[in-house]
Amino acid sequence: MAEIIKLYEKNTSEKHLQKIAKVLKDGGVIIYPTDTVYGLGCDINNNKALTKVARLKNVKLEKANFSFICEDLSNLSDYVSQIPTNTFKILKRNLPGPYTFILPGNNNLPNVFKKKKTVGIRVPDNVIARSIVSTLGNPIVSTSIYDEDDLVEYTTDPELIAEKWRDLVDIVVDGGYGDNTASTVIDLTKDEPELIRQGKGSIEI
Numbered sequence: 001m002a003e004i005i006k007l008y009e010k011n012t013s014e015k016h017l018q019k020i021a022k023v024l025k026d027g028g029v030i031i032y033p034t035d036t037v038y039g040l041g042c043d044i045n046n047n048k049a050l051t052k053v054a055r056l057k058n059v060k061l062e063k064a065n066f067s068f069i070c071e072d073l074s075n076l077s078d079y080v081s082q083i084p085t086n087t088f089k090i091l092k093r094n095l096p097g098p099y100t101f102i103l104p105g106n107n108n109l110p111n112v113f114k115k116k117k118t119v120g121i122r123v124p125d126n127v128i129a130r131s132i133v134s135t136l137g138n139p140i141v142s143t144s145i146y147d148e149d150d151l152v153e154y155t156t157d158p159e160l161i162a163e164k165w166r167d168l169v170d171i172v173v174d175g176g177y178g179d180n181t182a183s184t185v186i187d188l189t190k191d192e193p194e195l196i197r198q199g200k201g202s203i204e205i
Contacts, residue, residue: 006174009127017135033175035125041142067120069140071133096125098200102187
């Protein structure tokens, strides 16, 4: 059964962060808050955990469009090919923020994603999410959790999330009520930025 760990943006507990990071490194899967909807995530370097996340989302891992949650843009060169200066300026202007940017992947992508030519990068405007990544020491592979209720597109209440997912994940990080709008997705691999999905917040291109 999943452990519920309560964290606050204004006072993240180092002890709790270390515990979450250890679970992730050991192949665990967590649900955690972002600046948009709650995310389902795992360590980018753990194939067992990646497979589990894909299974929970009912998708094939090699075809999954998961996002990489980064602490800041310093992780960019680890997974992204060299990008033009104007593209980097767009990232700098809008991150941290509720955006997923599609960028060209490089040869350092985890083995399961080697065939993918692009990668979705997120730097959420949420201290809890970024602190988890910082403590872990590398990005989290993440996807949004969905609510099956047609009237509520995404699950927002951490208590209800814990109730629904308690037998499926290792930790539910309770960071308070989440948003019910996903991130805005922008493709920056084209000659001109392309809006793929309008979500929370407007984009400054």
